[in-house]
Amino acid sequence: MADRKIDMVVNEDGDVAYLSLPDHPGKGSPGVVAKQISLHSIIKEYKGPEIYLDFDKNGVLIGMEFLLEQAD
Template sequence: MEKRKTRTKINEVKQITLKLAITPTTGYVSLPNHPHTVGCVDNTIQLDQLIEAYKGPSIYLDFNKSGELIGIEILG
């Protein structure tokens, strides 16, 4: 009889925050590693710079100094 290998799966729950600006066409998604401090965004890249044929709302990707994605801004 063959032994079955058991796997331990750890589910970690992380919170994603969605903030709407004063206008209903603007939103910001804070990813779990976003520190929510002034100056935490080191680099912002517009999505259409990454996807040449992108058609849609303006989407900006915010990165920290380590190059980790920490937030997404959506302008409708």
């Protein structure tokens, strides 16, 4: 299990990040995310950046996406 790791990629502007968990098959794997749930939909009182939980077809959490609000 030494090759299992957590990886984070942040875009150039620093306002979007993706955290890949050990069960994520890797970037470029089409159809890997079977279900995506917004943290706001689970915790109504949540205040903070948009966070999306990504699950595979077996219901395993494989990644998290973080989006900061854009200033108009």
